[in-house]
Amino acid sequence: MQRVQLDYRDVDFTNSEKIISLLSQIKSSLFKDIHRRLIDDLITFFRHENRGNKQIQVKIYQFNLIWEDMANVYLNNYFLKVDENEELVFDSLSNKKNNFTKGKFELDSRREKLPTYRIEPDYYFNDGKYRYIFDAKYYNQIDKLDYKQISYYFLLQHIDNEKNDELIISNALILPTSGPQLKKVHFDLDRVFNRIEEFRIIEYYLNMKEIVLNYLRYFSNN
Structure with missing residues (x-):
């Protein structure tokens, strides 16, 4: 399967607090459980991500x-x-x-x-x-x-x-x-x-x- 060709260079993944805040706003507008669970998992990820020189890779299997x-x-x-x-x-x-x-x-x-x-x-x-x-x-x-x-x-x-x-x-x-x-x-x-x-x-x-x-x-x- 080919990689998704998405340019994410403008996204500042180091600003976890801002990302979590935006994710929380998005969650408040969602009603389907599958979407809300996805947002919860992303919030958990950004709260506990390891900082350092490691690259962040978000993989989507569906x-x-x-x-x-x-x-x-x-x-x-x-x-x-x-x-x-x-x-x-x-x-x-x-x-x-x-x-x-x-x-x-x-x-x-x-x-x-x-x-x-x-x-x-x-x-x-x-x-x-x-x-x-x-x-x-x-x-x-x-x-x-x-x-x-x-x-x-x-x-x-x-x-x-x-x-x-x-x-x-x-x-x-x-x-x-x-x-x-x-x-x-x-x-x-x-x-x-x-x-x-x-x-x-x-x-x-x-x-x-x-x-x-x-x-x-x-x-x-x-």
């Missing part, structure tokens, strides 16, 4: 979950639209607030009687005209077809559409990169297999440093 959460905050705060070129458009000055949430859809009609299968795209948002079905990937490149994302589209294309309007559906994977934001076509279904409409999955690579800094700012201001 980056996939952290990336999913950080990207969700970024999408809800800054995402504006998917433009005509299928590019993700963000605006840090916009007052628009989105409601991307983890979708949970029970698929089997027997669900009232017994436990059945469901799908859970990481980011699902329907604003009445556009439907966004995004899924987080924590690695920095994809070399296999994401069958799960294909199923999300075809299983959800008629959900949340009581008026039977033609919703514009964006189907994408969200990945980290140490470089600038970029887009790649992950999959473009041959019209031989789907003559009704065009179906594509896009890979969107978001700058990891920007996502992390936004995440820290968000919790320090809330």
Whole structure:
């Protein structure tokens, strides 16, 4: 697994008291136990860290979950639209607030009687005209077809559409990169297999440093 390419040179890890104070502020705004336990562990670390010439190394073994959460905050705060070129458009000055949430859809009609299968795209948002079905990937490149994302589209294309309007559906994977934001076509279904409409999955690579800094700012201001 490749190292996370995050520039942390501007963080003063020697000022433990300031770090502990900021962590305590962040904890007061959190509600999930898993996040509060993480903050408690970080506070304990900085209270008891050994001082000297040793390097400080913070290792995260579940980056996939952290990336999913950080990207969700970024999408809800800054995402504006998917433009005509299928590019993700963000605006840090916009007052628009989105409601991307983890979708949970029970698929089997027997669900009232017994436990059945469901799908859970990481980011699902329907604003009445556009439907966004995004899924987080924590690695920095994809070399296999994401069958799960294909199923999300075809299983959800008629959900949340009581008026039977033609919703514009964006189907994408969200990945980290140490470089600038970029887009790649992950999959473009041959019209031989789907003559009704065009179906594509896009890979969107978001700058990891920007996502992390936004995440820290968000919790320090809330």
